[in-house]
Amino acid sequence: MSLLNSQNNQIDRDQLIQELMTEYGSQVTRLAYSYVKDIQTAENITQEVFIKCYKKMHHLQKESAVKSWIFRITVNKCKDHFRSGWIKRLRMNVDFSKWLKSTAPSPEEELSKRNEHDELTKQVLSLPVKYREVIICFYFQELSIQETSDLLNLKVPTVSSRLRRARLMLQEKLEGDWK
Structure with missing residues (x-):
């Protein structure tokens, strides 16, 4: 991201967009996927995101905000996707585990951990969107509550409240499955 520091100079936009795609491409796809639950649609949204980034690069002011x-x-592209009149929502089972790294020392522990993760992922994706998005931002994307608030254009107390409710919903779902 060194090119951001030289905005007063002539920026090589092609190189900067390449750096952004390399750094954030998979995270953007996963975030889009968490909304649309379809990999092809998520990849299309990812392309749209980076096209918009390329066109609006002059709005980018500091590296910490990238x-x-x-x-x-x-998030806005995903919401636009759902607002479009021809789109039909499809509910699909999702497996985030193939994108997340597992460092379990033994095959048995790895299998157990994967099964738990698959169940957690399934339950997160079964939450209503307003709860799912805060869980994904906070835990999967590792954003702070303030960053999540800024990203989703919500007040901090709203994010905190939704995060608390989402945790309770997940706890109830997971405890219900294990009984």
Whole structure:
């Protein structure tokens, strides 16, 4: 991201967009996927996000805001996708585990951990969107409550409240499955 520091100079936009795609491409796809639950649609949204980033690069003011700027564009593109009149929502089972790294020392522990993760992922994706998005931002994207608030254009107390409710919903779902 060294090119951001030289904004007063002539910026090589192609190189900067390449750096942004390399750094954030998979995270943007996962975030989009968490909304649309379809990999092809998520990849299309990812392309749209980086096209918009390329066109609006002059709005990018400081390096620390890059991640939230790109995630905000992604969330908005996902919401635009659902607002479009021809789109039908499809509910699909999702497996985030193939994108997340597992460092379990033994095959048995790895299998157990994967099963738990698959169940957690399934339950997170079964939450209503307003709760799912705060869980994904906070835990999967590792954004702070303030960053999540900025990204989703919500007040901090609203994010905190939704996060608390989402945790309770997940706890109830997971405890119900294990009984």
